[in-house]
Amino acid sequence: MSDQKVLSGQKRPGGRSARVREAVRQATLAELAEHGYGGLTVENVAARSGVHKTTVYRRWGGVEGLIADALELAREEPWPVPDTGSLRGDLRALAVLVQSSFPDAIASAFVAAAMQNEAAARALRAFYEARHRQAAQIVRRAVDRGEVGPGVDAEELVRLAVAPVFARLFVTREPVTREDAIRAADAALAAALAGVLG
The missing domain is CATH 1.10.10.60 (Homeodomain-like)
Known part of the structure; x- marks a missing residue:
């Protein structure tokens, strides 16, 4: 096939x-x-x-x-999306989840394959798009609570919260600490609150 x-x-x-x-x-x-x-x-x-x-x-x-x-x-598998009761807590928990669960051989192999093969790249993009859609519910809950405005791009906020973690894990191959992940989440939240994301 x-x-x-x-x-x-x-x-x-x-x-x-x-x-x-x-x-x-x-x-x-x-x-x-x-x-x-x-x-x-x-x-x-x-x-x-x-x-x-x-x-x-x-x-x-x-x-x-x-x-x-x-x-x-x-x-197609569900992802454990955080629900701490606040957008800051959820974004931090999400970034820490990525920091702690993705630096393994399988994740690295998926990224390596995507760099060398277009079919694998399409599959990897679809995988992360599905993850971002699932995680976007933390932003929609925050909108319902009045923490951010309804115009914020939920999936983009999720991407922004975890992107620095992925960059260190898979691009620069730097160690990523829990504090690094929290800083990335806080920066993403600051951008959302400043109106950068919609």
Whole structure:
């Protein structure tokens, strides 16, 4: 199967097909965790999943298709969106969540794949768009409480709160502390309150 078909968003039927997809996905994630993007191979995923490698090649095309499909499935999973009772608390908790949970081999492998393959890049963008949509509810709750005006761009505020964390984790490869994450969230909130985001 081509990467384009994998990324089409069409659901495969349940039963054996769904079990095969889940087995291959879990094997892909395990291989990424152990070996990173550079060490990911169809052969190893096939061996770990118990799915014949010709089936993996036919349905996923190669390692980029495996990564894209794993991201597509991950996109559908719920994200633990903070609810502290205040926008400042929620943005801080969100930034700290990113700081503490994303610096791992799998996340790095997804980013590395996206830098080298357009199908993986599309899947990564869709993954983060879904995460930002889910997290935007913290801003909508803040609007209901009167903390920010209704014109604020909720998804952009979320992006701004976590972008410095991602830049350090995946671009400059700097250590990121909890305090760094909180500072990023506070800066994003200040921008929203200043009217920069709508």
